[in-house]
Amino acid sequence: MKVKAYAKINLTLDITGRREDGYHLLDTVMQSVSLFDELELERGKEPGIRLRCDREYLPLDTKNTAFRAARYFFEYCGLQKEGLTVSIQKHIPSRAGMGGGSADGAAVLLALNEIYGAKLSLEALMGLGAKVGADVPFCIHGGTCRCTGVGELVQPAPELPDCFLVICKPPAGMSTPRAYALVDKYPLSRSQATPKLLAALESGDLRQIGESLGNRFDETMKLMQVRDIKKAMLSCGVLGAMMTGSGSAVYGIFETEEKARNCMQVLGGKGELFLARPQRRTEV
Numbered sequence: 001m002k003v004k005a006y007a008k009i010n011l012t013l014d015i016t017g018r019r020e021d022g023y024h025l026l027d028t029v030m031q032s033v034s035l036f037d038e039l040e041l042e043r044g045k046e047p048g049i050r051l052r053c054d055r056e057y058l059p060l061d062t063k064n065t066a067f068r069a070a071r072y073f074f075e076y077c078g079l080q081k082e083g084l085t086v087s088i089q090k091h092i093p094s095r096a097g098m099g100g101g102s103a104d105g106a107a108v109l110l111a112l113n114e115i116y117g118a119k120l121s122l123e124a125l126m127g128l129g130a131k132v133g134a135d136v137p138f139c140i141h142g143g144t145c146r147c148t149g150v151g152e153l154v155q156p157a158p159e160l161p162d163c164f165l166v167i168c169k170p171p172a173g174m175s176t177p178r179a180y181a182l183v184d185k186y187p188l189s190r191s192q193a194t195p196k197l198l199a200a201l202e203s204g205d206l207r208q209i210g211e212s213l214g215n216r217f218d219e220t221m222k223l224m225q226v227r228d229i230k231k232a233m234l235s236c237g238v239l240g241a242m243m244t245g246s247g248s249a250v251y252g253i254f255e256t257e258e259k260a261r262n263c264m265q266v267l268g269g270k271g272e273l274f275l276a277r278p279q280r281r282t283e284v
Helices: 065-077 100-115 122-132 136-141 176-183 193-203 206-211 216-221 224-234 257-266
Strands: 002-018 024-044 048-053 083-089 144-148 153-156 164-169 240-243 250-254 272-276
Touching (some): 002 100, 002 136, 002 193, 002 216, 024 164, 024 193, 024 272, 048 065, 065 083, 065 100, 122 136, 136 144, 136 153, 164 257, 206 250, 216 240, 224 240, 224 250, 224 257, 257 272
Parallel strands (some): 048 083
Antiparallel strands (some): 002 024, 024 083, 024 144, 144 153, 164 250, 164 272
């Protein structure tokens, strides 16, 4: 079976506190987008899970979310003797804040549910996904959602209206642990972006939505390449531009494809470029 694993962006990302175990508490609005990895799943005669990937630097064992997703699914359904090969063709950039690994894990769970006729509900699949990684439940659900806790608590939100998204991933990047360590050096923001963004989504006003974007990491990391990309997007009539996740990809919201493609020409040489659109929620 061949499936697509859709990337995500953060329309907002507030950090509201920290648990005793050190994990940070989030209040974020995530949006799935039409940029995707391609996965092919094949049942095998020999027991065990085997991964293949076109990016040699990615792990092919329990450190990989796709591997863990398959293992948890088989354990949950009592299918430990099954054999499976998962081949991953990556298109979502790494260390971008776009949830590429989480998307792959989510796609594996959705595909195995169909291959084995397990008939697990969306809620059950999201519960399994939470064991794999904090962003996996959202990637299973898809669409526009408010995510809290460490990101694993997912609530549907008013949909982002149809628009065009220009995504630019600059060469600069930062590991997620280092990004959180940097955030911890600064006091938490008093103003929270998520409530304002949710009100804008409720209104359906794309311009208001663009003006309501926010990201705590963008505030604290202040990467020069990210600043340059946002400045270039602003010169192209973007409705709003923001870094996603802990970076370093930046997205801009445009009303028309013409404006979006013009921006991509202006951004030439600043990083990997993608044109995407909002992706709607998953139906199981």
